[in-house]
Amino acid sequence: MLDATLLPLRNDRAALRAMHPDDAAAYAEGTADPTVRRYAHLPEPEYTELSVTALIRGTISGGLERGDLAVLSIADPDTDAFAGSLVLFDFEGSSIEVGFWVHPAYRRNGMAAAAITLAVEFARRSGFTRLTARTVPENHASHRVLERAGFTAGEAVPDAAPSGDHVVLLHYVRDLDPVTLFPLDTLRLRLRLHEHADTPAFQRIYARPDVARYLLDEPWTLAGAARRLSERMAKVGVDDDRTALALAIEHQTMVVGDVQLWLTDVQHRTAEIGWVLDPDYGGRGLATEAVRAVLDLAFAQFGLHRVAAQMDARNHVSARLAQRVGMRQEAHLRQNWWNKGEWTDTFIYGALAGDLSDWSPQ
Numbered sequence: 001m002l003d004a005t006l007l008p009l010r011n012d013r014a015a016l017r018a019m020h021p022d023d024a025a026a027y028a029e030g031t032a033d034p035t036v037r038r039y040a041h042l043p044e045p046e047y048t049e050l051s052v053t054a055l056i057r058g059t060i061s062g063g064l065e066r067g068d069l070a071v072l073s074i075a076d077p078d079t080d081a082f083a084g085s086l087v088l089f090d091f092e093g094s095s096i097e098v099g100f101w102v103h104p105a106y107r108r109n110g111m112a113a114a115a116i117t118l119a120v121e122f123a124r125r126s127g128f129t130r131l132t133a134r135t136v137p138e139n140h141a142s143h144r145v146l147e148r149a150g151f152t153a154g155e156a157v158p159d160a161a162p163s164g165d166h167v168v169l170l171h172y173v174r175d176l177d178p179v180t181l182f183p184l185d186t187l188r189l190r191l192r193l194h195e196h197a198d199t200p201a202f203q204r205i206y207a208r209p210d211v212a213r214y215l216l217d218e219p220w221t222l223a224g225a226a227r228r229l230s231e232r233m234a235k236v237g238v239d240d241d242r243t244a245l246a247l248a249i250e251h252q253t254m255v256v257g258d259v260q261l262w263l264t265d266v267q268h269r270t271a272e273i274g275w276v277l278d279p280d281y282g283g284r285g286l287a288t289e290a291v292r293a294v295l296d297l298a299f300a301q302f303g304l305h306r307v308a309a310q311m312d313a314r315n316h317v318s319a320r321l322a323q324r325v326g327m328r329q330e331a332h333l334r335q336n337w338w339n340k341g342e343w344t345d346t347f348i349y350g351a352l353a354g355d356l357s358d359w360s361p362q
């Protein structure tokens with residue numbers, strides 16, 4: 001079943017969230033667009049603000065609550081304004097179908113592809129292992145979006161569209177690797193994917209001046225933490241066309257920090273790693289234990305060639321941690337970054353797979 005607690009999800013081009021009544025007018029306007037009418041094959045022949053509001057409060061909210069239907073808003077990631085609709089429906093076993101359309105005001109900026117990427121992770125984290133899609137053969141824009149998102153085209157066959165019309169539809173499929181690596185337990189820690197319920201804990205950590213001092217971010221507000229968590233929720237790995245992993249660090253059931261790993265060169269399998277630990281839990285080797293575990297995954301599980309870490313050169317605690325886990329200092333860049341009103345130096349540490357072959361996570 002679809003897990004509504006995973007919403008909203010966000011990346012740099014789109015947000016995927018539950019619909020609310022304020023979306024009704026823009027939804028109705030979008031469905032009147034000739035391209036949407038031609039290709040979307042919507043269930044209703046016409047939508048008005050009133051009819052959409054009724055759907056949101058009835059069928060749409062009920063389906064999301066049950067977990068068998070998700071009619072979601074594609075939203076602008078900066079303003080949260082309605083930009084289109086994405087639907088996950090007709091699930092059978094571990095397979096579910098996706099359909100989407102984008103409001104004409106938001107086309108040609110990569111929003112559809114970004115929303116499909118989020119839908120893939122929503123389905124994956126909900127436990128589905130296959131996404132399907134159908135579109136008419138002449139809808140070349142949808143073909144490009146689906147193929148960029150890793151879908152494979154199958155046969156074009158006569159079929160019934162959601163509108164009830166019988167038309168020729170090209171079938172697409174994308175298999176999803178299940179999330180089986182996490183949670184990952186080390187000697188004292190649990191590393192797991194982020195949850196929206198973590199927002200207060202991370203806001204408390206990232207709001208601390210002694211944490212924010214060496215980061216690019218200003219201290220987090222609660223709203224800022226919620227936004228950041230919605231971005232991290234979709235970062236579940238660096239394989240299967242995924243490019244980032246964000247893990248919460250738990251110690252004795254308390255969230256005490258995070259580790260992130262993201263690809264910097266997809267083709268050549270290089271990445272960067274970053275970490276934050278609540279200073280109240282410092283001095284116990286917890287961050288070292290977490291970073292070691294993620295580096296082990298990076299090389300042994302994800303097959304990366306190189307992992308780098310960049311940090312403010314004044315952050316001696318992080319520099320010592322990088323050294324402890326076997327990373328080598330490769331550069332000291334002098335006053336290369338303007339941050340928070342001053343020029344700062346940067347340390348760059350790096351590790352290759354062979355550099356860490358003589359250790360394993362504790």
